[in-house]
Amino acid sequence: MCVFDFDQDLYVGATVVRPGQDPYARNKFNQVESDKLRMDRAVPDTRHDHCRHKQWKSDLPASSVVITFHNEARSALLRTVVSVLKKSPSHLVKEIILVDDYSDNSEDGALLGKIEKVRVLRNDRREGLMRSRVRGADAATAPVLTFLDSHCECNDHWLEPLLERVAEDKTRVVSPIIDVINMDNFQYVGASADLKGGTVFLTGIWCFKWDYMTLYQRRARQSKPIQGVLFVMDKDYFDLLGKYDMMMDVWGGEKPCLEIIPCSRVGHVFRKQHPYTFPGGSGTVFARNTRRAAEVWMDEFKNFYYAAVPSARNVPYGNIQSRMEMKKRLGCKPFKWYLENVYPELRVPDHQDIAFGALQQGGNCLDTLGHFADGVVGVYECHNAGGNQEWALTKDKSVKHMDLCLTVVDRTAGSLIKLQACRENDSRQKWEQIESNSKLRHVGSNLCLDSRSARTGGLTVEVCSPSLNQQWKFTLNLQS
Numbered sequence: 001m002c003v004f005d006f007d008q009d010l011y012v013g014a015t016v017v018r019p020g021q022d023p024y025a026r027n028k029f030n031q032v033e034s035d036k037l038r039m040d041r042a043v044p045d046t047r048h049d050h051c052r053h054k055q056w057k058s059d060l061p062a063s064s065v066v067i068t069f070h071n072e073a074r075s076a077l078l079r080t081v082v083s084v085l086k087k088s089p090s091h092l093v094k095e096i097i098l099v100d101d102y103s104d105n106s107e108d109g110a111l112l113g114k115i116e117k118v119r120v121l122r123n124d125r126r127e128g129l130m131r132s133r134v135r136g137a138d139a140a141t142a143p144v145l146t147f148l149d150s151h152c153e154c155n156d157h158w159l160e161p162l163l164e165r166v167a168e169d170k171t172r173v174v175s176p177i178i179d180v181i182n183m184d185n186f187q188y189v190g191a192s193a194d195l196k197g198g199t200v201f202l203t204g205i206w207c208f209k210w211d212y213m214t215l216y217q218r219r220a221r222q223s224k225p226i227q228g229v230l231f232v233m234d235k236d237y238f239d240l241l242g243k244y245d246m247m248m249d250v251w252g253g254e255k256p257c258l259e260i261i262p263c264s265r266v267g268h269v270f271r272k273q274h275p276y277t278f279p280g281g282s283g284t285v286f287a288r289n290t291r292r293a294a295e296v297w298m299d300e301f302k303n304f305y306y307a308a309v310p311s312a313r314n315v316p317y318g319n320i321q322s323r324m325e326m327k328k329r330l331g332c333k334p335f336k337w338y339l340e341n342v343y344p345e346l347r348v349p350d351h352q353d354i355a356f357g358a359l360q361q362g363g364n365c366l367d368t369l370g371h372f373a374d375g376v377v378g379v380y381e382c383h384n385a386g387g388n389q390e391w392a393l394t395k396d397k398s399v400k401h402m403d404l405c406l407t408v409v410d411r412t413a414g415s416l417i418k419l420q421a422c423r424e425n426d427s428r429q430k431w432e433q434i435e436s437n438s439k440l441r442h443v444g445s446n447l448c449l450d451s452r453s454a455r456t457g458g459l460t461v462e463v464c465s466p467s468l469n470q471q472w473k474f475t476l477n478l479q480s
């Protein structure tokens with residue numbers, strides 16, 4: 001059946017939220033708002049201007065789109081499928097493989113099987129995201145695989161630039177810029193706050209960024225990993241990399257190199273709480289996967305991972321011998337090489353650093369707010385993308401962002417802290433962590449870093465007290 005003949009009202013209507021029911025209960029996003037939308041609703045073209053004039057090759061390899069889901073809201077799943085069909089040149093989508101990971105209602109997936117190009121596979125027990133994706137990949141018949149989350153909406157010409165890159169170089173794993181679909185009102189908003197660092201837009205290459213983000217993010221907000229919302233790769237290359245572990249790594253936040261293609265945009269419903277659950281609990285699975293990834297790929301840098309996630313040391317990670325052999329067989333470069341050549345702008349802690357990363361207070365982080373020398377500092381919602389929220393406490397007691405240091409210009413309680421060029425032996429720039437690394441005290445004045453005036457002026461120093469405004473935690477304490 002042509003996708004536009006599909007009876008949306010019948011399909012979605014069977015699972016609507018009843019009056020009195022919590023619209024967030026089932027999906028952790030507002031299902032009522034999702035259900036209201038037409039399956040082929042228009043979304044704004046969020047691409048950069050220069051993308052709109054580009055001509056994409058038409059002789060590209062076709063792709064099998066693999067969408068895995070478990071108890072997904074029907075309206076969201078349907079929009080995902082429809083947007084793939086509507087926004088892709090027909091000859092480039094060979095099939096859409098829906099892998100139903102044992103949803104409560106098998107009809108969620110089965111009914112969609114009537115739509116053109118859609119094939120439905122159903123697991124007979126919960127397998128989790130990774131094995132489900134591998135199952136879909138094994139069933140795929142096109143030369144290129146596209147893995148897609150089940151609550152996405154593809155934007156204009158999303159597929160061509162991705163396929164073009166993979167056609168050029170089969171060892172590429174590529175991804176679009178992920179736009180945000182608001183989980184409360186389902187507005188299609190634009191690029192994710194996590195990308196605020198901006199480097200993605202300029203370079204298009206984002207290797208190891210996810211490792212970095214998840215590495216810090218995990219400790220920073222105890223959150224689930226950033227999932228591979230969408231990525232595209234050559235099927236043979238996928239098989240070569242040893243599917244299962246590869247998938248684990250991708251999901252766990254680790255991959256050899258993922259390239260962002262800025263002219264490709266896909267919207268995704270970001271949720272604060274990921275409802276996708278795993279046998280044994282996602283925390284355990286995730287810890288195991290990331291520890292495996294760290295052990296296989298990160299060489300001596302794995303120590304930063306353990307510093308960020310001390311409890312990971314106690315997580316059994318199984319046998320990694322075959323992974324190490326694969327790494328050798330493929331001639332992978334050491335992690336240090338990637339850091340220096342592929343992602344030189346990533347700052348990793350150096351031997352001068354005592355603490356590193358974001359300086360957190362609840363969900364907020366110390367932020368330069370884009371200011372430079374003589375500017376004040378404030379707090380902003382933590383985005384875990386480094387940038388203006390990246391700080392280090394060094395052995396010579398400075399709190400640094402690049403070559404700017406937190407400076408106490410006036411040693412009286414209530415005075416604003418300024419960013420100034422770091423100077424050796426300037427007592428106005430000396431700080432230490434006190435009370436189990438939970439506060440930052442200015443050494444010369446014995447006053448503490450405080451956020452009480454963050455909204456009205458900026459961060460200040462105040463008489464040290466048990467106030468929550470003075471609780472700060474670095475992502476990574478290397479000497480604790």
Ligand SMILES: [Mn+2]
Pocket residue numbers: 149150151227229268269
């Ligand atoms: Mn998702």
